[in-house]
Amino acid sequence: xxxxxxxxxxxxxxxxxxxxxxxxxxxxxxxxxxxxxxxxxxxxxxxxxxxxxxxxxxxxxxxxxxxxxxxxxxxxxxxxxxxxxxxxxxxxxxxxxxxxxxxxxxxxxxxxxxxxxxxxxxxxxxxxxxxxxxxxxxxxxxxxxxxxxxxxxxxxxxxxxxxxxxxxxxxxxxxxxxxxxxxxxxxxxxxxxxxxxxxxxxxxxxxxxxxxxxxxxxxxxxxxxxxxxxxxxxxxxxxxxxxxxxxxxxxxxxxxxxxxxxxxxxxxxxxxxxxxxxxxxxxxxxxxxxxxxxxxxxxxxxxxxxxxxxxxxxxxxxxxxxxxxxxxxxxxxxxxxxxxxxxxxxxxxxxxxxxxxxxxxxxxxxxxxxxxxxxxxxxxxxxxxx
Numbered sequence: 001x002x003x004x005x006x007x008x009x010x011x012x013x014x015x016x017x018x019x020x021x022x023x024x025x026x027x028x029x030x031x032x033x034x035x036x037x038x039x040x041x042x043x044x045x046x047x048x049x050x051x052x053x054x055x056x057x058x059x060x061x062x063x064x065x066x067x068x069x070x071x072x073x074x075x076x077x078x079x080x081x082x083x084x085x086x087x088x089x090x091x092x093x094x095x096x097x098x099x100x101x102x103x104x105x106x107x108x109x110x111x112x113x114x115x116x117x118x119x120x121x122x123x124x125x126x127x128x129x130x131x132x133x134x135x136x137x138x139x140x141x142x143x144x145x146x147x148x149x150x151x152x153x154x155x156x157x158x159x160x161x162x163x164x165x166x167x168x169x170x171x172x173x174x175x176x177x178x179x180x181x182x183x184x185x186x187x188x189x190x191x192x193x194x195x196x197x198x199x200x201x202x203x204x205x206x207x208x209x210x211x212x213x214x215x216x217x218x219x220x221x222x223x224x225x226x227x228x229x230x231x232x233x234x235x236x237x238x239x240x241x242x243x244x245x246x247x248x249x250x251x252x253x254x255x256x257x258x259x260x261x262x263x264x265x266x267x268x269x270x271x272x273x274x275x276x277x278x279x280x281x282x283x284x285x286x287x288x289x290x291x292x293x294x295x296x297x298x299x300x301x302x303x304x305x306x307x308x309x310x311x312x313x314x315x316x317x318x319x320x321x322x323x324x325x326x327x328x329x330x331x332x333x334x335x336x337x338x339x340x341x342x343x344x345x346x347x348x349x350x351x352x353x354x355x356x357x358x359x360x361x362x363x364x365x366x367x368x369x370x371x372x373x374x375x376x377x378x379x380x381x382x383x384x385x386x
Contacts, residue, residue, distance in 0.1 A: 082252025249315030
């Protein structure tokens with residue numbers, strides 16, 4: 001089976017490649033390519049450049065900034081963005097709450113939030129997981145109790161990625177404790193400057209501060225911040241998680257990192273075992289890319305293709321495998337102490353000192369967006385019919 005782009009789609013690829021490599025500042029792309037940690041300002045700068053050109057949220061409805069592209073063109077857009085080292089539009093805004101608001105929110109709520117969400121004028125955080133409700137999200141215990149025209153929220157969320165930058169948090173809360181657990185959940189939008197809301201950092205195994213706990217103690221939320229209908233939150237959560245997995249196979253990123261690893265390997269590529277390992281990764285990456293293109297070319301409608309679980313599963317496994325290759329290429333240099341970007345006086349190459357934190361950080365890839373174990377269950381049920 002041969003998969004080839006039409007002349008029009010190939011021209012579209014060249015258009016995207018040219019834009020990403022000429023309009024996004026080189027220093028910003030270098031930071032991504034070299035694996036340096038980005039701050040809020042860098043994410044905002046990149047997304048606002050993309051949004052000004054109509055390239056931040058192409059999958060949204062056209063009235064809110066979408067482009068009406070096919071899934072194949074969206075795949076090409078994402079692959080070229082990743083290959084160029086452009087920071088992807090913030091997932092919490094572009095892939096999560098944005099599509100949910102466009103699908104379920106009132107017109108007033110859409111007008112209030114969607115333009116600012118696309119332009120990253122509002123940085124959204126995700127308030128889903130709890131200490132005892134991760135993969136079993138329906139077991140969440142954070143409550144919202146009606147009080148007059150508003151709500152009073154109490155509880156805790158965890159693993160809130162980049163929550164230290166958050167302006168607002170879209171939050172699943174239990175609004176009917178008597179209902180079956182999926183049926184008693186709603187979604188609230190909560191201003192993170194509200195009294196009683198506290199963000200606490202979680203230090204990761206790589207030493208970084210990327211995730212947080214968010215605590216709610218008698219946090220008052222206006223009634224109009226309820227998204228959609230009361231107790232409709234589980235429907236929105238499923239919609240959001242399905243969209244989160246679309247495009248989750250990081251083909252462009254893994255291509256770029258693997259090509260960089262071959263450059264860094266130097267004389268180690270003369271080792272037949274290293275060559276075989278690289279060749280195997282390249283073959284698996286090619287298979288992933290062809291699968292992603294095939295899925296994109298045959299996707300239609302608003303519902304995510306069920307094969308998105310396959311892409312998520314294999315894509316994250318390859319992402320981890322390539323990070324492990326870079327770690328092994330760095331050898332003892334990967335154990336260098338001190339922050340990878342810090343002034344620790346080390347004369348070891350920066351890529352080698354970043355290899356261990358990157359490897360450790362990417363252990364999360366097979367968990368977020370639905371763990372790979374959950375993806376296997378989805379594949380067995382929806383694709384294999386088991």
